[in-house]
Amino acid sequence: MYVASMSAARHMLALLKSRVAGDDKQFFAVAMQLAAHEARLGHIKVAQQMRDLIDEAKKRASSVQNQVGLFVVPQARPDLAGLVSVSCPDVRLSSMVLPKALEGRLGRILTEMRQQERLRNHGLSARRKILLIGPPGSGKTLTAAALAGELHLPLFSILLEGVITKFMGETASKLRLIFEAMAQTPGVYLFDEFDAFGARRTEMNDVGEIRRVLNSFLQLLEQDASSGLIVAATNHPDLLDRALFRRFDDVVRYDLPDEQTVKLILACRLALFHTEGVEWDRVVHDAKGLSQAELARAADEAAKQAVLKESCEITTAGLASAVEERKLASR
Numbered sequence: 001m002y003v004a005s006m007s008a009a010r011h012m013l014a015l016l017k018s019r020v021a022g023d024d025k026q027f028f029a030v031a032m033q034l035a036a037h038e039a040r041l042g043h044i045k046v047a048q049q050m051r052d053l054i055d056e057a058k059k060r061a062s063s064v065q066n067q068v069g070l071f072v073v074p075q076a077r078p079d080l081a082g083l084v085s086v087s088c089p090d091v092r093l094s095s096m097v098l099p100k101a102l103e104g105r106l107g108r109i110l111t112e113m114r115q116q117e118r119l120r121n122h123g124l125s126a127r128r129k130i131l132l133i134g135p136p137g138s139g140k141t142l143t144a145a146a147l148a149g150e151l152h153l154p155l156f157s158i159l160l161e162g163v164i165t166k167f168m169g170e171t172a173s174k175l176r177l178i179f180e181a182m183a184q185t186p187g188v189y190l191f192d193e194f195d196a197f198g199a200r201r202t203e204m205n206d207v208g209e210i211r212r213v214l215n216s217f218l219q220l221l222e223q224d225a226s227s228g229l230i231v232a233a234t235n236h237p238d239l240l241d242r243a244l245f246r247r248f249d250d251v252v253r254y255d256l257p258d259e260q261t262v263k264l265i266l267a268c269r270l271a272l273f274h275t276e277g278v279e280w281d282r283v284v285h286d287a288k289g290l291s292q293a294e295l296a297r298a299a300d301e302a303a304k305q306a307v308l309k310e311s312c313e314i315t316t317a318g319l320a321s322a323v324e325e326r327k328l329a330s331r
Contacts, residue, residue, distance in 0.1 A: 026095075028054055030272065080181055082162040083174055084189075087155050089145035096139060096146055097257075097264045097292070105252055106143065110150050113229060127249040129221060129230045131194070133237040134254025137291030140233040141192055143252075147229060148188035156181075156189045160196055164213075172216035182226040194232040195239040214241055221247045262287050262295060269299035270314055273306055279316040287323045294330055298322040 012034070035050035093106060112119065112126035119126050132140040148155035163174045175197075182189055191197060197217050224230065232248070234240065245251060257265060262284050267275060287295060301322035302314055 028057070033272070080177060082159065083178060084156045084158055084162075084181075086187075087145075087157070089149040089155050091142065091146045091149050093143075093146045093150060096142060097261055097268060098139070099255075099258070099261060102252070102254070105250070106147070109229075109250065110147065113151055116227060125249070128228070129224070129247065129249045130232070131245070131248040131251045132231060132233040132254065133251065134235070135256060135291060136235050137293030138254035138256065139292050140254055141190070144188055144190040144192075144231045144233065147231065151188065151229065153228065154185075154187045156185075156187045158189065158191050160193060164196060169212065171213050175213070175216055175220060179220040179224055182224060182228050182230070186226070186228040188229045188231060191230070191232040194234040195236045197232075214244075218243060218247060256289060257292055257295065259284050259288070261292075262290070265292060265295045266299050266319070269296055270303060270319075272312075273303060274313040277316065278314055278319060282316060283319050283323060286320055286327075290323065290326055290330065294326045295323075298326045301325065 031050065031054050035054070038046050038050065093103065093110075098106070109127050109130060113128060116126045116128075132143060134140055145155055158178060163178070164171050165174075178189070197213060221230070263280055266283065266287070287298070290298065298319070299322070302319040305318050305322070306312065306314055
């Protein structure tokens with residue numbers, strides 16, 4: 001009885017943490033685990049009621065997302081179909097494990113975005129054109145989603161395959177459509193893999209189109225006076241034209257996590273499991289060099305192994321093995 005009570009308490013704690021963090025995906029996952037726990041105790045009717053409520057909540061969340069996407073793109077701007085994808089992120093910065101300095105810089109961006117009118121009244125502009133640079137898997141794309149969630153704005157992800165074409169002048173025209181949409185529809189506009197737009201104008205294979213696209217982007221970015229947030233992200237800042245850096249209000253650099261952050265990421269990801277016996281010094285040392293995304297995958301792999309063994313305990317060997325597997329995969 002004590003074990004069952006402790007298990008329910010751990011689930012309830014994880015449920016509250018995910019709700020406070022605004023992480024609906026984690027909230028639903030924990031709720032389903034709690035329903036399964038009730039079923040194992042023989043509370044079949046209660047477990048079924050919980051599953052029905054979770055299914056209904058998921059349907060409503062999906063309906064809201066679909067309504068936003070359908071309204072903004074096909075109805076308001078049919079010419080943007082194929083150029084952007086729209087989502088309503090529920091992730092928050094509090095659900096990300098970030099170094100204090102980085103968390104502070106992102107918090108400052110949010111504060112200025114929320115106080116745009118106040119700043120304008122004093123002849124000042126908010127930081128709303130942001131460049132994120134850093135290695136793959138370091139959290140740049142997730143940051144854009146978290147900023148959108150914090151500001152309660154839709155996230156418009158620019159689709160490279162729809163915008164960049166081989167026809168001369170067409171890419172610049174499509175970029176212009178996107179910037180026109182920014183003025184009409186506030187949101188967080190994410191240009192991922194930004195080096196595709198901002199490659200240096202001195203590239204050897206440049207036949208003129210790279211210069212035209214970059215010049216168009218520079219001009220559009222400088223002229224933009226919308227109220228939304230523009231986020232560009234790249235793994236290759238060395239490929240960007242230097243003129244771009246001056247056009248952004250802030251350049252935020254991401255690094256691979258330090259030892260303290262490594263432990264926090266793994267521990268938070270494994271909050272539903274018993275990790276008291278894990279030799280953290282060994283695991284953290286072995287995980288050096290992995291990105292935030294790879295650490296999350298390693299934690300999930302260790303968790304799956306525990307679940308399949310019908311155990312709630314994470315062992316040092318199991319977690320170290322998952323970490324080593326991710327290191328081999330990332331080479």
